[in-house]
Amino acid sequence: MRPLDLDLLRSFTVAIDSGSLSKAAPHLCRSQSALSEQLRKLEAFTGVTLLERGKKGVRPTPAGQRLMAHARELLALSDRALEDVRGVTFAGELRLAITDYFLPGSIAELLKQLRLSYPRLRVHVSVRKSLQIEGGADVGDFDIGLSMRILDGRSFPEGIPVRREALHWVSASGLEPKGEEDSVLPLLVLPEGCSLQRLTRETLDAHKVPYVIAHSASGVAGLQSALMAGLGVACLNASAVPLGAEVCRPALRLPTLPDVEFSLLPARAGESHLVGAVREMLASKFGRGVTNP
Numbered sequence: 001m002r003p004l005d006l007d008l009l010r011s012f013t014v015a016i017d018s019g020s021l022s023k024a025a026p027h028l029c030r031s032q033s034a035l036s037e038q039l040r041k042l043e044a045f046t047g048v049t050l051l052e053r054g055k056k057g058v059r060p061t062p063a064g065q066r067l068m069a070h071a072r073e074l075l076a077l078s079d080r081a082l083e084d085v086r087g088v089t090f091a092g093e094l095r096l097a098i099t100d101y102f103l104p105g106s107i108a109e110l111l112k113q114l115r116l117s118y119p120r121l122r123v124h125v126s127v128r129k130s131l132q133i134e135g136g137a138d139v140g141d142f143d144i145g146l147s148m149r150i151l152d153g154r155s156f157p158e159g160i161p162v163r164r165e166a167l168h169w170v171s172a173s174g175l176e177p178k179g180e181e182d183s184v185l186p187l188l189v190l191p192e193g194c195s196l197q198r199l200t201r202e203t204l205d206a207h208k209v210p211y212v213i214a215h216s217a218s219g220v221a222g223l224q225s226a227l228m229a230g231l232g233v234a235c236l237n238a239s240a241v242p243l244g245a246e247v248c249r250p251a252l253r254l255p256t257l258p259d260v261e262f263s264l265l266p267a268r269a270g271e272s273h274l275v276g277a278v279r280e281m282l283a284s285k286f287g288r289g290v291t292n293p
Contacts, residue, residue, distance in 0.1 A: 186232030
């Protein structure tokens with residue numbers, strides 16, 4: 001029996017993680033047609049349909065979900081074997097500070113992949129506001145920081161970009177948060193100190209859009225819950241928009257929002273070789289197979 005082709009498996013996992021072939025193709029340095037052909041080859045080899053294709057993208061069939069679990073383990077083992085041969089060892093403890101706006105629905109899976117690839121590396125994750133991560137870079141209570149930066153023309157310290165996303169005004173499906181022109185927008189926010197809270201209020205104030213803070217949540221998960229309960233409108237990055245929510249209609253005349261960029265903080269003076277090596281690996285893993293929604 002011929003073995004599974006790792007190159008085909010990698011294309012398969014990237015396609016599923018990305019949600020569409022058009023988004024996956026650039027990450028694989030392939031054309032969309034070449035990627036489609038690879039997936040057809042994998043389905044022909046396995047003898048089963050692995051992907052459901054539709055206008056909104058691709059998703060795995062039940063057989064595809066089963067293969068996905070094996071594919072992640074095989075690819076992780078392949079990466080680990082190559083690094084072992086090259087003498088690369090990831091062993092020890094590492095503290096990662098991360099904003100909870102970053103892929104809130106996928107970060108657990110990404111960390112699971114990290115554990116599969118590097119079982120001797122113990123990662124301690126803390127969720128913090130981006131301003132705290134940027135400001136705490138030199139304090140020393142975390143080794144690697146991943147923050148969200150709003151691309152609104154302001155300058156930032158040096159960083160390692162891993163992902164760029166659009167910001168949207170979002171409400172629960174079917175909710176009409178602003179019916180008449182003189183109505184007040186019910187706004188959902190995180191507490192003071194959140195960069196998106198600042199951007200949201202500054203943008204609405206600049207465009208003279210009346211609003212009221214209808215709910216303040218302690219984290220992105222709480223904000224998503226309030227959103228789905230129909231309590232109001234939130235400003236969220238694309239990957240943080242929960243299932244069942246939708247981008248507000250242009251008829252609501254809400255102002256345009258900038259993009260955001262997720263960046264790893266750069267190396268610090270005197271940091272260990274392990275921290276530097278893991279940062280490079282994270283930049284690769286966080287960026288590989290995860291494209292802009």
